[in-house]
Amino acid sequence: MSRNIVLVTLAPKTHRTSEENLGLGYLKAVLVEANYNVKIIDGWLNELTVDEVYNQIMEVENPLFVGLSSYMSNTLPAINLINKLKQTNPQLTIVCGGFGPTFYPIEHLNNGADIVVRGEGEKVIVNLAKCLEAKSDLLNVKGIYYKDSQGKIIQTELEPLVDDLDILPFPSRDTLNVVLDKKSTVDILTARGCSGNCQFCSVIAFFRLNKGKVWRTRSIKNIVDEIESLYKQGVRHIKVVDDSFVDGIRDEQWCQEFADEINKRNIKVQLRGQIRADKITDKILYHLKRAGFFSFACGIENGSETALKRMNKKATIEDNKRALELFKKHDYIVQMGYILFDKDTTLQELEENYEFLKKHDFTVTKGIFSEMYSAEGTQLTNQLRSSNELIESDFINNNNKYIIVDETVRKVYDALKYWHKNHSEIYDKTIDPITAPKAIPLEEIRKFYEYALKLKNKDLEIFKLLLETINEDKNANLMAIIEEQINHNQKFYECIEEEVNRLYEQNELKYNASKNPFI
Numbered sequence: 001m002s003r004n005i006v007l008v009t010l011a012p013k014t015h016r017t018s019e020e021n022l023g024l025g026y027l028k029a030v031l032v033e034a035n036y037n038v039k040i041i042d043g044w045l046n047e048l049t050v051d052e053v054y055n056q057i058m059e060v061e062n063p064l065f066v067g068l069s070s071y072m073s074n075t076l077p078a079i080n081l082i083n084k085l086k087q088t089n090p091q092l093t094i095v096c097g098g099f100g101p102t103f104y105p106i107e108h109l110n111n112g113a114d115i116v117v118r119g120e121g122e123k124v125i126v127n128l129a130k131c132l133e134a135k136s137d138l139l140n141v142k143g144i145y146y147k148d149s150q151g152k153i154i155q156t157e158l159e160p161l162v163d164d165l166d167i168l169p170f171p172s173r174d175t176l177n178v179v180l181d182k183k184s185t186v187d188i189l190t191a192r193g194c195s196g197n198c199q200f201c202s203v204i205a206f207f208r209l210n211k212g213k214v215w216r217t218r219s220i221k222n223i224v225d226e227i228e229s230l231y232k233q234g235v236r237h238i239k240v241v242d243d244s245f246v247d248g249i250r251d252e253q254w255c256q257e258f259a260d261e262i263n264k265r266n267i268k269v270q271l272r273g274q275i276r277a278d279k280i281t282d283k284i285l286y287h288l289k290r291a292g293f294f295s296f297a298c299g300i301e302n303g304s305e306t307a308l309k310r311m312n313k314k315a316t317i318e319d320n321k322r323a324l325e326l327f328k329k330h331d332y333i334v335q336m337g338y339i340l341f342d343k344d345t346t347l348q349e350l351e352e353n354y355e356f357l358k359k360h361d362f363t364v365t366k367g368i369f370s371e372m373y374s375a376e377g378t379q380l381t382n383q384l385r386s387s388n389e390l391i392e393s394d395f396i397n398n399n400n401k402y403i404i405v406d407e408t409v410r411k412v413y414d415a416l417k418y419w420h421k422n423h424s425e426i427y428d429k430t431i432d433p434i435t436a437p438k439a440i441p442l443e444e445i446r447k448f449y450e451y452a453l454k455l456k457n458k459d460l461e462i463f464k465l466l467l468e469t470i471n472e473d474k475n476a477n478l479m480a481i482i483e484e485q486i487n488h489n490q491k492f493y494e495c496i497e498e499e500v501n502r503l504y505e506q507n508e509l510k511y512n513a514s515k516n517p518f519i
Contacts, residue, residue, distance in 0.1 A: 002062040004037045005129065008053060010081060011044040012073035015428040015516035017436055018044045020179050022187050022241065023098065023121070024069055025171030030122045033169055036064070036129055040174045044074070045182075047512070050081050057085065064132055065093040065115075067125065070100040070108070072375070072398045073517065079396065082112035093132060097121050099206060103376040104395035105145040106153060116145040119209045120192075122168060124159050143210075161212025165192065166222045176233065183439040183509060185239040185272065186230055191217040194244040196276065197379075198299075199312045200339070203243045205377035215248045224261045231267050237439040238292075240273035245296075247276065252283040259291035270294055272437045277323035278315035285330045294442055295333035295434065298323060300363075302339055303356025304349040310342065311372070312379070317356075324360045333449050334363045335435055340416075342372040343389065343402045345409050347470070354463055357456075364434065364452040367427040368459040369420035371413070373518070374400035399518060408474055412466050415478035417519065419462055422486050424516045426493055427455055430500050432511060440507045451500055458492065 007024045021042055028038040039060055043053045057066060066085065070078040082094055097117035101108045105116040115138070117124050124143040131141050138146050143159035162168060171189075179186055193207040193215040208214060227238065246255070262269075271292040277300060302308050305317045315323075327334045340353055357368060374381045374390065376398060384390035384402050391401035404410045420427075433440065433448045462485055469476045504511060 002064050003035070003133065004039070004060050004063045005031055005065060005067065006039050006041060006057050006060050006063050007067045007069070008041045008057065008081070009044060009069040010050065010053060010074045010077040011047065012071070012077075013514050013517050014073045015424070015513050017184070017432055017511060017513050018047070018182070019184060019239070019436055020045060020173075020175050020187055021069060022171050022189055024067075025173060026122055026168060026189075027067065027125050028172040028174070029169040030126050031129060032172065034126050034129065038172075040172065042175050042178075043077075045175050045178050050077050050084065053081060054084050063092070064129060065095050067095045067097065068113070069098045070096050071098045072100060075100050075396045075398065079111050086112050095125075095128065097125075099202065100395070100398065102206060102209065104398075105155075107395040109145060109147055109153060114146060118143055118145065119158060119206065120161055122162055127159075158210050161192075161207065161210045161216065163212060163216070165216050165218045170226050170229065173230075173233075176235075180234065180439070183507070185237040185270075185437050185439060186235045187239050187241045188223075188226060188230070189241050190223045191215060191242045191244065191247065191250075194276075195247050196244065196314055197312050198301075199310075199379040199383070200372050200375070202375040202378055205375070205379075209377075215244065217248055217250065220254070220258050220261050223258070224265065224267070227262070227269065228265055228267055231269060235269070237270045237437060238272075239437060240271060243274060244279075245273040245275050246279040246284060250279075252281060252287070255284045255287040255291075259287040262291045268292070270437070270442060272296065274298070276315065278319045280323040280326055282326055282329070285326050285332065289330055289332070293332070295335070295437065295445075296327070297335045297337060297435065298327070299337035300324070301337055302349075302353060304352040307339075307342065307345065307349050307353075310344060311339070321360075324363065328362055333434060333445065335431070336360075336363045336365050338365045338368070338370050339372045340368060340370045341404060341409070341413050343384070344405055345413075346406055347408055347412075347467075350409065350412060351467060354460070354467060357463075358460055361453070361457065361460075364431060364449060364456055366431055366435070367420045367424065368456060368463060369416045369519075371417075374402060376400070408470060411478050412470060415466055415482045416463065418479060419459075419482050419486070421519050423455070423493060424519050426497050426500065427452075428513065428516060429504075429511050430455060430496070432513070433503075433507075433509065438507070438509055440509070444503070444507050447503055448500070451496055451503075454496060458489065 009021045031038045041056050093114050095115045096108045096113040101116040102118045108116050127141050142157050195215045269292045272295040274297045300320045393399045430452050
């Protein structure tokens with residue numbers, strides 16, 4: 001029986017530029033450790049079409065299975081690839097995993113997948129490979145969906161989470177040279193999960209399917225060993241992709257020891273990560289700056305206390321304000337995660353958000369228009385479904401909707417969304433070198449940051465105009481005002497785009513993403 005395995009991810013339709021797929025890197029590492037021969041085909045990073053990925057799969061002799069990483073924005077090409085493979089190789093075993101298959105397992109089986117892995121995959125994929133190689137009963141493999149010989153869908157018991165992340169090998173870095181050539185940052189994962197309980201969060205939905213700790217960390221030594229290994233391979237820019245870098249046992253003392261270990265080994269890297277506002281202290285930011293962090297994404301989410309409570313955020317308005325002031329004190333580049341609209345947003349909350357955004361004008365967002373996304377598996381989606389307020393999407397688009405209750409707020413929503421759609425490409429292009437940070441000098445990233453701030457301030461002008469207008473006249477035609485403002489500000493956006501394009505050229509960067517499909 002062949003011990004060849006192919007792991008694949010396809011290019012999504014997204015407004016983000018490509019990054020390496022750490023998930024496939026971890027899966028390959030554990031499979032290689034179990035003595036399998038594994039080929040990774042990264043269609044996104046290598047800019048491959050479905051046909052080109054198919055051709056590369058066909059070059060592998062008699063694979064034990066093809067593993068396909070599928071998520072929200074690449075589900076359609078994933079299904080297209082499955083269909084193409086099944087047409088020419090009906091006996092080929094296709095395994096799907098990731099966020100999409102985890103929450104839509106039956107839909108993936110009904111569209112050609114033979115097996116679906118649900119949740120965290122390292123333990124499951126090795127057990128599955130051994131089972132397929134031995135041609136034994138799939139019922140013995142935890143964490144999967146499949147169809148039996150009668151076409152009946154079988155679901156096995158979920159596999160518990162990996163308790164000690166240090167036992168996992170470092171992820172394979174097959175695409176490292178491509179990442180470096182593209183001037184992308186190299187990704188690293190130092191923890192999994194989050195101890196928060198935000199109602200909209202798909203991370204919580206994904207990791208809490210399985211039994212285990214809600215947040216798990218690697219040891220400082222294990223983390224810095226991997227960073228040092230990457231550093232010796234020429235890596236100088238790293239994105240920490242943890243959903244919550246400071247959580248659990250990570251306190252001021254931990255951050256100090258982490259920074260000390262980085263400095264003791266004389267590692268000089270630029271780091272970017274994600275951090276929760278309620279976990280931030282002055283000393284934590286001080287020590288993380290010593291470690292090399294220059295930028296954080298922080299889930300502020302909203303400037304109204306009532307909205308934060310609806311979202312089930314642990315951080316309060318005061319937590320958020322304190323965190324932002326500390327970021328400013330330590331000169332971090334800050335991208336706020338922000339959700340301006342949800343189903344129950346009020347006009348008063350929009351007023352509070354304008355004041356909050358205006359006060360904290362040193363932070364950037366991907367345009368101030370944003371709405372709470374209703375992802376499958378989240379508390380939000382489950383609540384909307386149970387109250388019959390969810391407008392269901394199919395699993396390929398995975399873009400559930402709901403209607404904003406307040407009619408006046410809905411007018412502001414429609415107008416601001418229309419404004420955003422007209423400028424979304426320049427928002428995304430300007431902020432991409434910051435949020436998917438590029439391997440360029442910090443002073444160059446700060447130039448993009450300055451243009452992102454200009455775009456945000458222009459948004460705030462429009463937001464203020466809409467609020468003033470609707471407060472004076474609830475029947476005002478906000479869409480007509482936006483049309484007028486789009487024409488009036490055309491030169492402003494042309495100038496920004498020209499300057500941003502110049503920065504891309506000077507830094508030898510390439511922006512090849514799509515227009516945001518979710519606006």
